[in-house]
Amino acid sequence: MSGAADTKIIAVLCARHKSNYAGMLGVEIYDKKRDARTFSGDCSVIAHPPCRSFSAFCSKQAKPEAGERELAFWCVDQVREFGGILEQPAHSMLWKLAGLPMPGDNPRNGNFSMEVWQCWWGFPQIKRTWLFFSGINLKSVRTPLTLHANGRDRRTWQLMSTPQRSTTPRAFCEWLVSVARMAESSSFQETISLRTGSAVTGGKAL
Numbered sequence: 001m002s003g004a005a006d007t008k009i010i011a012v013l014c015a016r017h018k019s020n021y022a023g024m025l026g027v028e029i030y031d032k033k034r035d036a037r038t039f040s041g042d043c044s045v046i047a048h049p050p051c052r053s054f055s056a057f058c059s060k061q062a063k064p065e066a067g068e069r070e071l072a073f074w075c076v077d078q079v080r081e082f083g084g085i086l087e088q089p090a091h092s093m094l095w096k097l098a099g100l101p102m103p104g105d106n107p108r109n110g111n112f113s114m115e116v117w118q119c120w121w122g123f124p125q126i127k128r129t130w131l132f133f134s135g136i137n138l139k140s141v142r143t144p145l146t147l148h149a150n151g152r153d154r155r156t157w158q159l160m161s162t163p164q165r166s167t168t169p170r171a172f173c174e175w176l177v178s179v180a181r182m183a184e185s186s187s188f189q190e191t192i193s194l195r196t197g198s199a200v201t202g203g204k205a206l
Contacts, residue, residue: 012047085136
């Protein structure tokens with residue numbers, strides 16, 4: 001990508017305070033101080049909605065703040081409408097509840113999901129993560145692949161603080177922004193579909 005694509009504005013919804021998106025060119029950050037729901041809908045998005053309500057392992061013990069679950073579904077709607085990426089821990093129940101395609105499903109109308117490991121971008125443990133993409137051509141998505149030593153994760157995780165566990169590596173943030181900049185809104189996808197007489201699709205997800 002080059003030129004305008006490199007500086008296309010991206011909104012990051014539900015970012016952590018002092019996240020690694022800070023200082024990135026062309027990135028509008030919405031954290032607790034800047035309510036994500038004030039997003040005006042004029043660009044593609046990267047959404048990191050609160051995940052504890054949808055955890056496959058500890059949702060029953062979670063104590064979400066008022067409105068957290070609704071915020072997650074709102075984030076799904078923003079990604080679907082304006083194009084971009086939604087991120088959650090692997091096996092998040094949000095996929096089933098929001099009707100998102102599972103990793104491995106064929107893309108549908110420009111929507112698909114895949115599993116990535118954040119260790120590929122420098123996180124100190126594997127940290128399996130699910131991503132939902134909308135308005136992005138699967139064939140344009142390239143992920144790094146780095147080997148990760150077995151046996152490190154449990155001890156590393158125990159030694160990490162809660163903020164360290166939930167942080168998104170800077171390199172992963174940069175990759176998400178670069179991919180989100182390829183996204184097109186749902187209205188644009190519908191226009192292309194009408195012109196070609198078929199839905200926008202790609203190859204099979206990982």
